Amino acid sequence: MTDSDSTAPSRRRVPAAVAESALLAVACWASFLIVTQLVSRVHSIAADDNDIGGLWAVIATIFVLRGSYEQTVAAAISRVAGTLVSFAVCVIYLAVLPFHVWALAALIGVSSLVMILAGRPGDAATAAISTAVLIALADVTRQHAWEQPLLRLADTVVGVLVGVAAAWLSRAMLRSRGDKQDHRSEG
Secondary structure, eight states, X not given: OOHHHHHSOOTTHHHHHHHHHHHHXXXXXXXXXXXXXXXXXXXXXXXXXXXXXXXXXXXXXXXXXXXXXXXXXXXXXXXXXXXXXXXXXXXXXXXXXXXXXXXXXXXXXXXXXXXXXXXOGGGHHHHHHHHHHHHHHHHHXXXXXXXXXXXXXXXXXXXXXXXXXXXXXXXXXXXHHHHHHHHHHHO
């Protein structure tokens, strides 16, 4: 056996890997459509911003959808916690001041510090990344900069909910399949 053979998935794992990947793809598709086609009807700054919102929701879905429902829920809590801190830090700053590169660095530090002091150091990176993107978007959409944190929070919630729903659906389908297989083996 070669080294490459030892890292290849077993043939039994391929159907499960295909199913997991398909679930992720469909969940991301749903997140994007929900934000760009439905949420954007509630409030929209511009067509380009709707696509950014869709992308933000897709990223949230990718971030939370994990191998099990329990792992997905834990990742969802992490994503929402980091995004909420980032939202608060950014909306407070942007209500008073415009984008500046020093603010980008300072707010990343502040959002990370808040997560660490809140006892969630593992979520500091999520808060920092969200802050970096929100402040950068504020530079791109200066006229509506203060709205970016609110819109991206809504997009995150959609992506997280879709990811959790997909994990729940997957678990329900696996349980159903397991019940059918149990009944077959009994008969």
